[in-house]
Amino acid sequence: MDHQPHILLVTFPGQGHINPSLQFSKRLIKMGVKVTLLTAFSALNRMTKTIPTPQGLTILGFSDGYDDGFKPGRLHFFSELTKLGSQAVTNLITESSNSGRPFTRLDPSNTAFGGDLFKTSRNCIEWLDSKEDSSVVYVSFGSVCELSNNQIEEIARGLLKSHRPFLWVIRATTTNSGNEEEDKLSCEEELEKQGMIVPWCSQVEVLSHSSLGCFVTHCGWNSTLEGLVSGVPMVAFPQWSDQATNAKLIKDVWKTGVRVIVNEEGVVEGEEIERCIEMVMESEEMRRNAKKWRVMAREVVKEGGSSDLNLKAFLSEIGI
Numbered sequence: 300m301d302h303q304p305h306i307l308l309v310t311f312p313g314q315g316h317i318n319p320s321l322q323f324s325k326r327l328i329k330m331g332v333k334v335t336l337l338t339a340f341s342a343l344n345r346m347t348k349t350i351p352t353p354q355g356l357t358i359l360g361f362s363d364g365y366d367d368g369f370k371p372g373r374l375h376f377f378s379e380l381t382k383l384g385s386q387a388v389t390n391l392i393t394e395s396s397n398s399g400r401p402f403t404r405l406d407p408s409n410t411a412f413g414g415d416l417f418k419t420s421r422n423c424i425e426w427l428d429s430k431e432d433s434s435v436v437y438v439s440f441g442s443v444c445e446l447s448n449n450q451i452e453e454i455a456r457g458l459l460k461s462h463r464p465f466l467w468v469i470r471a472t473t474t475n476s477g478n479e480e481e482d483k484l485s486c487e488e489e490l491e492k493q494g495m496i497v498p499w500c501s502q503v504e505v506l507s508h509s510s511l512g513c514f515v516t517h518c519g520w521n522s523t524l525e526g527l528v529s530g531v532p533m534v535a536f537p538q539w540s541d542q543a544t545n546a547k548l549i550k551d552v553w554k555t556g557v558r559v560i561v562n563e564e565g566v567v568e569g570e571e572i573e574r575c576i577e578m579v580m581e582s583e584e585m586r587r588n589a590k591k592w593r594v595m596a597r598e599v600v601k602e603g604g605s606s607d608l609n610l611k612a613f614l615s616e617i618g619i
Contacts, residue, residue: 304619305333312342312363313442314499315521326610328355332619339363423466423500424508430464433512433586436494436576437505437531439468440517444538450566454515455484457572458494463512463580465494466505506531513579514556515572518542523549530593532556532585534575536567555589 306327310320317338324334333355340360352358427435438454440446446454451469458465467490484490502522506514506529514526515534523545526533533556535546549556557575559567579585599606 303333304331304614305335306619307335307337309337311442312339314342315442315502315519317342318503319521324356325353328353330611330614332614333357335359337361339365341365423495423497424504426495427466427505427508427510430510432509433580434464435508435510436461436463436465436513436515436580437467437511438465438515439500439502439522440536440538441519441522442470444517444519447566452485453566453569454572455486455490456569457576459486459489460569460573461576461580462493463576466500467494467496468500469496469498471498503529513576515576518545518549520545524596527553527555527589527592528596530589532579532582532589534559534572534579553588553592555585555592557585 308320308324310316317336320336320338324336327334335357337359340362343358343360436458438458454467458467490496503525505511506525511529511531513534514522514531515536516522516526518533518535518537519542523533526549533549535549535556535558537543537546537558546558550558557578559575560571561567562571598604601607
């Protein structure tokens with residue numbers, strides 16, 4: 300009988316959530332734990348990599364009702380999970396394994412917390428290679444946040460007014476007809492001359508690039524930690540949930556960024572976005588603080604660091 304410890308990780312079906320889960324799985328495997336990573340077929344069916352998983356990692360999927368296309372912002376995935384008891388989850392894994400449904404096997408061992416698992420970006424790393432150190436503004440609002448067309452236009456105005464090169468992730472949206480299309484920006488030609496717009500990218504790889512000078516973020520916890528560990532100063536642009544708290548940490552506790560001010564209509568205007576970008580890009584203090592937190596963050600995950608010790612204590616507490 301196999302007595303090797305086995306942990307089930309369940310993750311939201313978005314790249315920004317799957318990638319950190321893959322990296323966490325890798326750490327658990329190194330500690331002698333087998334891991335099953337469970338997420339929705341809607342995400343697994345969209346993945347592009349089909350290489351073997353490391354020994355000790357199994358990736359399985361189940362139906363969340365959107366098998367033919369994940370629609371960001373819909374929380375059906377979570378509501379269905381809350382209905383599952385432990386035996387139901389066990390049955391679900393068994394059925395998924397025997398169903399013949401496709402799921403992708405991945406190798407998470409790279410700088411991108413699992414890699415660019417879905418649509419590949421248009422050579423954005425090569426584009427970043429062509430830019431000067433600490434010169435590029437990176438803009439991304441994660442896997443779920445949906446911005447109004449008005450807000451997207453204001454971000455575009457702010458980026459253009461900054462006159463700085465930028466890499467902007469704008470996810471493709473799904474229309475009622477089921478066809479994916481990118482929203483047409485009124486100043487798209489000007490934007491393409493100054494920067495690069497992609498549907499997705501390997502975020503940790505981008506944040507780790509020497510050309511990055513600023514990260515305009517929705518302050519989701521994954522993005523917040525990735526920005527902190529990468530040592531990139533941030534413009535905090537929170538939307539909902541824990542993001543306002545994370546924005547406060549960035550601005551007032553870690554002092555690695557600024558927070559945007561919203562107008563009476565609930566929109567952050569282009570001038571305000573430009574102001575915040577300039578504050579971050581010109582602040583030596585924020586850059587020093589960002590580098591300090593990068594060093595500290597990397598120390599704690601090393602062998603014998605506080606994160607490493609806490610994870611071992613957790614595994615010991617649950618009998619592993």
